[in-house]
Amino acid sequence: MKTRMIRINDEIARVAAEIIRSELSDPRIGAVVSVVGSETTSDLKYCKIRVSVLGEEKKDETMEGLNRAAGFIRRRVAETVNLRQTPEISFVYDDSIEHGMRMRKLIDEVNKGDA
16 A cells, blocks of 8 residues: 555656646746655545746745646646546645755865865
């Protein structure tokens, strides 16, 4: 059961990323949106898709645009992913990529000081 949910989450995340990249025309959603992953409930009713947005100033409007497009994305996921029930999709901001970039910058600064 656990590996099935992992496969479902990976597939939903992959398909959602493709839809966001190639099918959405909302000007609020820029080209710098990365799907980090997805978390689907075990009853397949709800799915949170974690996204990272490059550029802090565009985060709010990008998240608003994605959540407005959630119905369209859900329909496209239903057409692509073979599930009995397609979960209701919501988008959640994930800052892990930005956090990693900040940490990398701090490590590089410390290393420069040691050299």
